[in-house]
């Protein structure tokens with residue numbers, strides 16, 4: 001089975017080309033043969049919380065024929081995200097939009113990693129309690145964790161190296177108890193990374209909207225970049241991941 005990942009659309013009324021890029025990425029997934037069996041969306045759907053942009057995202061996502069599971073990113077606003085993407089996201093609980101799905105025998109746990117008022121994320125006590133409960137439900141079932149902020153060290157906006165998630169140590173400790181978690185899928189970085197976290201491969205997906213220049217972490221947009229999806233092939237108990245455009 002194939003799990004597709006789309007991330008970081010950053011739709012904005014002042015950047016209409018990003019909606020075009022999302023449309024192309026979605027057309028690309030629908031043109032695959034075979035088509036992906038499910039799609040995860042790892043946040044930053046809209047850039048500034050504009051309800052009209054969430055409506056545009058919903059219009060595009062509704063063209064996908066497979067199940068979609070979405071979590072928000074630091075740029076996303078809870079209410080318009082929830083209102084427009086209701087078929088594909090969870091209920092608001094303690095301010096978070098966590099979500100659980102599945103693709104065949106693979107369980108998909110979506111964690112809302114936002115920290116209000118911050119570009120960086122958090123693994124909050126509420127999120128910890130929620131994730132502990134979900135993982136305990138099916139400890140033997142192969143599971144993918146997907147969230148916006150990567151739980152590994154990267155270059156931060158101030159140029160230093162550090163964690164994108166506050167409280168990441170608690171997440172690592174929890175994951176060490178669940179070897180059934182096969183991969184961690186993230187967004188946020190607008191670049192592909194692959195880093196082990198608690199012995200599990202964590203990957204960040206490229207952005208549909210634009211790719212970041214890692215050396216400076218400035219969001220310099222590359223007009224030539226193609227809207228990029230990530231395809232994760234669920235094969236013999238492991239995910240084999242590659243880019244697709």
Ligand SMILES: [Fe+2]
Pocket residue numbers: 044073074075148187188189
């Ligand atoms: Fe982000």
